[in-house]
Amino acid sequence: MLELTGAQAAARVRARELDPRELFDAYRDRAAADELNAFTWVADGPPELAPDAQAPLAGVPVAVKDLFCTEGVPSQAGSRILEGYRPPYTATVVAKLLEAGAPLLAKTNQDEFAMGSSTENSAFGPVLNPWDRARVPGGSSGGSAAAVAAGLAPWAIGTDTGGSIRQPAALCGIVGLKPTYGACSRYGMIAFASSLDQAGPLTRDVTDAALLLRHMVGHDRHDSTSVRFPGPIELPSAEDLRGVRLGVPEELIGGGQDGAGIEPGVRANFEATLRLAEALGASVELCRLPHAPHALSAYYLIAPAEASANLARFDGVRYGLRVDGSRDLESMYMATRSAGFGTEVKRRIMLGTYALSSGYYDAYYGTAQKVRTKIADDFRAVFEQFDFVVTPTSPWTAFELGAKTDDPLAMYLNDFCTVPMPLAGIPAISIPSGLSAGLPVGFQLAGPAFSETRLLDAAYALERTIGFDGSAARR
Amino acid sequence: MLDRAAVLHVARLARLQLSDAEVQRMAAELSKVLDHVEKIRELDLDGVRPTSHVVDVVNVLRPDEPEPSLPRDVILRSAPEPVDGGFGVPSPGAAGSDRE
Numbered sequence: 361m362l363e364l365t366g367a368q369a370a371a372r373v374r375a376r377e378l379d380p381r382e383l384f385d386a387y388r389d390r391a392a393a394d395e396l397n398a399f400t401w402v403a404d405g406p407p408e409l410a411p412d413a414q415a416p417l418a419g420v421p422v423a424v425k426d427l428f429c430t431e432g433v434p435s436q437a438g439s440r441i442l443e444g445y446r447p448p449y450t451a452t453v454v455a456k457l458l459e460a461g462a463p464l465l466a467k468t469n470q471d472e473f474a475m476g477s478s479t480e481n482s483a484f485g486p487v488l489n490p491w492d493r494a495r496v497p498g499g500s501s502g503g504s505a506a507a508v509a510a511g512l513a514p515w516a517i518g519t520d521t522g523g524s525i526r527q528p529a530a531l532c533g534i535v536g537l538k539p540t541y542g543a544c545s546r547y548g549m550i551a552f553a554s555s556l557d558q559a560g561p562l563t564r565d566v567t568d569a570a571l572l573l574r575h576m577v578g579h580d581r582h583d584s585t586s587v588r589f590p591g592p593i594e595l596p597s598a599e600d601l602r603g604v605r606l607g608v609p610e611e612l613i614g615g616g617q618d619g620a621g622i623e624p625g626v627r628a629n630f631e632a633t634l635r636l637a638e639a640l641g642a643s644v645e646l647c648r649l650p651h652a653p654h655a656l657s658a659y660y661l662i663a664p665a666e667a668s669a670n671l672a673r674f675d676g677v678r679y680g681l682r683v684d685g686s687r688d689l690e691s692m693y694m695a696t697r698s699a700g701f702g703t704e705v706k707r708r709i710m711l712g713t714y715a716l717s718s719g720y721y722d723a724y725y726g727t728a729q730k731v732r733t734k735i736a737d738d739f740r741a742v743f744e745q746f747d748f749v750v751t752p753t754s755p756w757t758a759f760e761l762g763a764k765t766d767d768p769l770a771m772y773l774n775d776f777c778t779v780p781m782p783l784a785g786i787p788a789i790s791i792p793s794g795l796s797a798g799l800p801v802g803f804q805l806a807g808p809a810f811s812e813t814r815l816l817d818a819a820y821a822l823e824r825t826i827g828f829d830g831s832a833a834r835r
Numbered sequence: 836m837l838d839r840a841a842v843l844h845v846a847r848l849a850r851l852q853l854s855d856a857e858v859q860r861m862a863a864e865l866s867k868v869l870d871h872v873e874k875i876r877e878l879d880l881d882g883v884r885p886t887s888h889v890v891d892v893v894n895v896l897r898p899d900e901p902e903p904s905l906p907r908d909v910i911l912r913s914a915p916e917p918v919d920g921g922f923g924v925p926s927p928g929a930a931g932s933d934r935e
Contacts, residue, residue, distance in 0.1 A: 445913060446913070448905050448910060448912070541889050541890055542889075542890040542892075555887065555889070581897070584895035587892070654878065657871060657872035657873075658875060660868060661872055668849060675850070676915060677924055678913065678922055679913035679914065681915070682916065687926075688925055688926055689926065689927040689928065692925050694850050694852045697849075697850055697851055698851055698853070701851075706851055706853075706857075706861075707861065710842070710851070710861060711865055711869075713845050713848050713849040717845065723876060726885060727878075727880060728872075730883040730884070730886075731880070732886040733883050733884055733886040734878075736889065768864050768867075768868060769867055769868055772868070784889060785890060809890075
């Protein structure tokens with residue numbers, strides 16, 4: 361039963377060959393016995409409502425990143441400042457999945473407020489990579505990625521701001537999709553950087569990603585930046601890539617700046633995957649994204665700036681931690697925030713506050729927003745000649761715990777190939793493309809806004825040919 | 836380059852209290868990150884419009900109709916110090932106004 365993908369399990373349930381209660385219990389037992397620290401909360405009993413076998417997701421349970429608000433269930437965004445917080449309402453995407461018949465199995469561990477690329481910044485301890493427990497699962501949705509890879513959950517959702525779905529999916533050997541900005545409602549997602557944050561699926565295969573995404577998208581009156589998705593998300597069926605034009609951006613695979621160079625094993629795997637795509641009928645050519653090398657810099661100004669504003673709400677007044685014993689309101693704010701936020705969160709708040717401060721605003725934030733325009737223009741130009749842009753998802757495979765914690769800039773370089781897409785608001789998917797020295801490698805495809813169905817189709821054709829075997833991580 | 840005084844100023848704006856060790860570490864780390872991101876200031880961006888939003892939405896409006904919100908007691912359940920049906924906070928200070 362645990363070998364089934366989410367879509368396969370749902371089909372078995374619908375055909376009455378599988379009891380959804382047994383499925384839930386089996387996963388709940390596995391999640392409760394987790395040794396990877398992938399979860400911050402696991403359901404302690406069967407779901408209140410008996411699973412509906414005829415619902416689209418047929419009672420196949422879902423694991424949800426900690427930062428999604430879930431009514432009455434701890435939603436802490438991996439932070440001490442929200443420890444034990446049980447929100448009075450449920451995030452729209454979670455409510456939609458529940459409605460489609462996927463009960464809540466567990467909440468997954470993450471970097472605090474989604475700030476990180478290794479899940480080492482969680483107040484609840486780091487998550488271990490199921491392929492090698494001495495290594496990180498990536499981040500910030502590391503708990504969701506590790507849980508799905510290790511077979512502790514059939515599928516999961518996470519959020520991606522600069523790569524937080526795609527990079528952990530790559531490092532754990534699973535599929536991760538960041539949708540077009542606005543495709544999924546952000547209502548009830550504890551905010552990091554509002555102009556970049558998007559929810560998306562982390563799954564065993566591309567079909568599962570399509571199926572979950574189908575039930576996540578849609579306009580929500582509680583999020584005025586959400587839009588009506590044009591047309592349904594179709595389940596993928598492409599058998600080849602005939603006529604598909606893939607662009608390989610020189611600027612992202614050429615080695616990058618400041619040592620963001622792609623690891624030889626990752627590069628070899630990327631080249632081999634391109635040859636497979638060609639064998640399936642795709643054309644592969646170099647393309648140019650001239651401003652992509654500056655994406656990381658723009659991102660590390662824009663995201664912290666927005667975070668510094670979003671995290672101002674954590675002040676010990678309405679919810680979460682309060683550190684008292686202080687004389688006045690202001691010292692209560694300061695004592696609470698200093699005790700409640702971890703090091704990386706403080707660092708980003710400081711960076712963002714500086715970038716927005718009087719005298720620096722135009723030089724930093726204003727300039728970064730102009731770079732953002734140039735990056736979006738670059739992608740628009742490329743998509744006139746190409747269907748998709750392809751890169752390795754991460755320059756490296758999973759690294760050892762602690763290897764980059766002392767050097768914030770080195771950690772930020774993880775996102776070199778994943779930040780340009782959210783800056784342009786476009787969708788991108790990472791699929792496992794093989795192993796390098798026993799560790800999974802991810803292959804990223806990005807397409808124009810709202811091209812999800814085509815993107816999933818191309819990823820599916822490639823997935824079938826690659827034939828990645830993820831079973832080792834589930835043992 | 837961020838010196839000690841600049842770090843303390845920004846920390847004050849962000850309502851963060853940093854220990855001496857944190858100030859020192861933050862000055863070094865933030866300076867390194869700023870040195871890196873500053874490269875974008877070398878780009879020629881004259882006449883480029885800043886992007887604040889990637890989706891083409893402007894002025895999303897809705898009718899201004901009252902509707903029920905979450906009950907007060909449900910919201911106050913999460914509050915560290917509910918007082919008389921409101922959020923209790925310490926006094927804003929000697930120069931401050933009335934306690935809320």
